[in-house]
Amino acid sequence: MPTLIKSQGGRMVLANDPFTHVDDDQEIPQGDVILSLTRFQAEGDRLLSEGRSVGVRLTTEEEVEALAYDLPRIALVALQFPKFRDGRHYTNARILRERLAFGREVRASGDVLLEQAGFMLRCGIDAYEPADGSTADAWERATQRFRHVYQRAADDRVPAFVEREK
Amino acid sequence: MYRYDVIDREFVADRAAEFRHQVNRRLAGEITEDQFKPIRLLNGLYLQLHAYMLRIAIPYGTLNGKKLRKLAWIASTYDKGYGHFTTRTNLQLHWIKLKDAPEILEHLAEVEMHSMQTSGNTIRNVTADPYAGATADELDDPRVWSEAIRQWSTLHPEFSFLPRKFKIAVTAAAKDRAATKIYDIGLAMRRGRGGELGFEVMVGGGLGRTPYLGPTIREFLPTRHLLSYLQAILRVYNRYGRRDNIWKARIKILVASLGAEEFARQVEAEWEKTRKEVVDLPDTELARIRGWFTPGFAKLNPRSEAFEAAKAGDPRFARWARHNVHPHKQPGYAIVDVSLKTPGETPGDMTSAQMELVADLAERYSLDEVRVHYTQNLILPHVRQDDLPAVYEALKGAGLATPNIDLITDIIACPGLDYCALANARAIPIAQQIATRFADEEKAELVGELKIKISGCINACGHHHVGHIGILGVDKKGEEFYQVTLGGSGEEDAALGQILGPALPADKVAPAVEQMVEVYMRERKDGERFLDTFRRTGVAPFKEAVYADAH
Numbered sequence: 001m002p003t004l005i006k007s008q009g010g011r012m013v014l015a016n017d018p019f020t021h022v023d024d025d026q027e028i029p030q031g032d033v034i035l036s037l038t039r040f041q042a043e044g045d046r047l048l049s050e051g052r053s054v055g056v057r058l059t060t061e062e063e064v065e066a067l068a069y070d071l072p073r074i075a076l077v078a079l080q081f082p083k084f085r086d087g088r089h090y091t092n093a094r095i096l097r098e099r100l101a102f103g104r105e106v107r108a109s110g111d112v113l114l115e116q117a118g119f120m121l122r123c124g125i126d127a128y129e130p131a132d133g134s135t136a137d138a139w140e141r142a143t144q145r146f147r148h149v150y151q152r153a154a155d156d157r158v159p160a161f162v163e164r165e166k
Numbered sequence: 167m168y169r170y171d172v173i174d175r176e177f178v179a180d181r182a183a184e185f186r187h188q189v190n191r192r193l194a195g196e197i198t199e200d201q202f203k204p205i206r207l208l209n210g211l212y213l214q215l216h217a218y219m220l221r222i223a224i225p226y227g228t229l230n231g232k233k234l235r236k237l238a239w240i241a242s243t244y245d246k247g248y249g250h251f252t253t254r255t256n257l258q259l260h261w262i263k264l265k266d267a268p269e270i271l272e273h274l275a276e277v278e279m280h281s282m283q284t285s286g287n288t289i290r291n292v293t294a295d296p297y298a299g300a301t302a303d304e305l306d307d308p309r310v311w312s313e314a315i316r317q318w319s320t321l322h323p324e325f326s327f328l329p330r331k332f333k334i335a336v337t338a339a340a341k342d343r344a345a346t347k348i349y350d351i352g353l354a355m356r357r358g359r360g361g362e363l364g365f366e367v368m369v370g371g372g373l374g375r376t377p378y379l380g381p382t383i384r385e386f387l388p389t390r391h392l393l394s395y396l397q398a399i400l401r402v403y404n405r406y407g408r409r410d411n412i413w414k415a416r417i418k419i420l421v422a423s424l425g426a427e428e429f430a431r432q433v434e435a436e437w438e439k440t441r442k443e444v445v446d447l448p449d450t451e452l453a454r455i456r457g458w459f460t461p462g463f464a465k466l467n468p469r470s471e472a473f474e475a476a477k478a479g480d481p482r483f484a485r486w487a488r489h490n491v492h493p494h495k496q497p498g499y500a501i502v503d504v505s506l507k508t509p510g511e512t513p514g515d516m517t518s519a520q521m522e523l524v525a526d527l528a529e530r531y532s533l534d535e536v537r538v539h540y541t542q543n544l545i546l547p548h549v550r551q552d553d554l555p556a557v558y559e560a561l562k563g564a565g566l567a568t569p570n571i572d573l574i575t576d577i578i579a580c581p582g583l584d585y586c587a588l589a590n591a592r593a594i595p596i597a598q599q600i601a602t603r604f605a606d607e608e609k610a611e612l613v614g615e616l617k618i619k620i621s622g623c624i625n626a627c628g629h630h631h632v633g634h635i636g637i638l639g640v641d642k643k644g645e646e647f648y649q650v651t652l653g654g655s656g657e658e659d660a661a662l663g664q665i666l667g668p669a670l671p672a673d674k675v676a677p678a679v680e681q682m683v684e685v686y687m688r689e690r691k692d693g694e695r696f697l698d699t700f701r702r703t704g705v706a707p708f709k710e711a712v713y714a715d716a717h
Contacts, residue, residue, distance in 0.1 A: 060409075063405075084204075084327070085204070085287065085327055086327065086409060087287075087324075087325070087326065087327025087328055087329075087404055088404060088405055088409075090323060090324040090325070090326075090327065090404070091324055091401050091404045091405055092405075094324055098441075099439060113201075115204065115205055116327075118321075118323065119321075119323040119324075119326055119327075120323075121323075122323035123323050123324055132201070145180055145183070145184050146177065146180045146181075146184075146321070147176045147177070147180055148173045148176055148177050148180075149321070150177075150317040150318060150320050150321070150322075151317075151318050151322055151323075151393075151445075152444050152445065153323050153324065160173045160174075160177075160317065161317075161447055161448065161451040163173060164171070164173065164450075164451065164454065165448070165450060165451075
């Protein structure tokens with residue numbers, strides 16, 4: 001089972017993951033599942049009516065706005081990083097949080113590395129499936145390194161230009 | 167100039183500590199070179215042909231004596247006693263040891279410097295008009311806006327994994343000394359109908375294998391909305407820029423494929439949805455930044471007897487004054503260009519001793535300011551005319567008073583195959599050969615303004631596409647050849663050069679330049695620059711002269 005690290009109450013903690021990632025060609029197992037956008041659109045209603053929690057996995061090619069109408073019914077959005085260098089999901093995460101006001105879990109899946117920790121947290125991603133075996137402690141340290149930030153993002157950190165007004 | 171407050175200081179200190187931790191993990195073998203690569207690149211540390219290269223950020227090219235002296239000390243302590251100024255106004259040290267890199271960052275942090283975002287697919291170090299705050303033709307000080315961009319873009323969480331590197335240049339003057347049309351975003355300050363200040367926004371310029379001049383996507387953007395508008399541009403690029411092919415990943419390809427109008431429409435649509443007040447800086451912060459950019463000028467006599475007497479008494483000083491000294495907005499002051507282009511030397515290279523000397527001159531004679539220009543020269547922006555003879559003597563003693571700014575020996579050249587892992591051909595020896603042929607200062611002066619730019623590969627770090635004469639190194643079956651282009655310009659009359667003809671072998675490049683100069687001297691009409699003559703005559707007479715032997 002892959003590691004799941006979550007940001008909870010300002011701390012990074014190792015979490016149990018009740019969700020199963022389901023591929024498009026895979027039979028749907030019992031319990032809470034994370035589906036691709038296309039599969040969610042085809043089968044989401046049925047699964048939700050069974051009382052399960054359903055998450056949607058978004059590729060970097062897909063536009064986050066496609067989820068807009070379904071967001072109230074979605075338990076979590078998993079942003080799938082095909083390579084850590086593909087930064088489209090940073091914008092997707094911010095739009096989810098700031099423009100679409102999505103309040104539940106936004107998770108990073110795929111090629112997720114410790115070096116991205118600070119950026120991910122700031123863009124509103126609050127759960128991580130690290131591909132490099134990094135620990136919750138390491139993620140905690142990585143996100144605490146900088147005492148200041150220069151710009152507003154999807155987190156509640158106060159940017160330098162606001163700090164200076166005090 | 168801008169000074170760090172406690173927040174800025176803690177920021178660079180935190181960054182240096184983070185990098186020390188990362189380097190230690192690498193040296194202990196806890197992470198592989200593959201995993202380490204993106205980490206070191208985010209700190210400007212490259213693995214070049216022979217050694218590690220550290221690229222130190224010089225935001226909008228601004229230094230003071232203390233910073234330059236520290237760079238000199240780092241170059242002599244950790245490198246071979248010299249550094250290389252680049253067309254991005256950064257300083258590169260080419261012989262660094264990995265284990266020393268964290269310590270160097272700590273030394274840089276002590277003088278309010280860093281190497282963040284000098285590499286990687288991030289918003290790179292912002293460049294600006296090197297005459298900022300000194301030239302009469304500017305509408306505002308572009309450094310205020312450049313500093314706002316520096317802070318906003320530093321470790322920007324959303325834009326640190328862009329499709330490719332991203333470069334922004336800012337000018338507020340009619341004369342474009344920042345080459346704004348060849349950047350991912352070029353910002354040129356304009357006045358609106360009501361007299362208010364704003365920016366013309368150009369997006370999608372760039373050189374490399376597919377050169378473009380950036381089209382204007384907005385004629386006038388009120389200054390207060392600069393950051394939110396930049397965010398909108400970066401968002402459209404981050405989402406829709408190509409990531410499947412490194413050669414097509416720059417924003418210029420996106421803008422060209424959508425068309426400037428459609429790209430602009432998408433940016434405007436994104437911007438309309440942006441809560442601008444959340445992104446844009448409040449007036450208080452802009453005022454705070456601006457406060458750092460108002461040097462105390464003395465009230466001086468507009469005419470300096472000492473300067474006039476020196477010009478009359480020493481023809482060499484007079485020549486230097488003609489080419490390297492420029493008018494200042496403040497009566498009695500002058501802008502001094504410090505040439506790093508002595509014929510025979512490596513363009514942009516500076517020894518630690520020379521850096522120390524210029525640091526002293528800045529402190530003593532230029533209100534403690536030095537600028538780096540993309541032409542790989544330095545500038546002392548605020549020198550009293552009375553002090554020009556003393557500054558000249560000091561520079562001359564250090565080999566820094568070559569009177570050749572914008573002349574044929576003021577050549578831009580990338581490090582090329584001598585240093586760079588990407589290069590196909592050498593650039594430095596070609597520059598040296600050409601400059602040596604025109605080392606006679608009188609001859610160079612007769613030729614007048616002529617900008618030669620040399621790149622050792624298609625990536626065009628030497629800006630060859632926008633040289634009046636551009637020279638591109640290419641590899642043909644293991645031999646170095648050079649493609650010549652004519653008629654390019656990176657300034658307000660920006661144009662991409664036109665290919666002269668088949669590429670030339672290395673030993674034919676300098677003779678070809680000489681032949682083309684002869685054609686120009688023959689064809690030119692009163693006062694015409696090389697570029698003007700070329701624009702009038704076209705490529706034919708130049709081509710004929712260079713390839714005559716081949717017929």
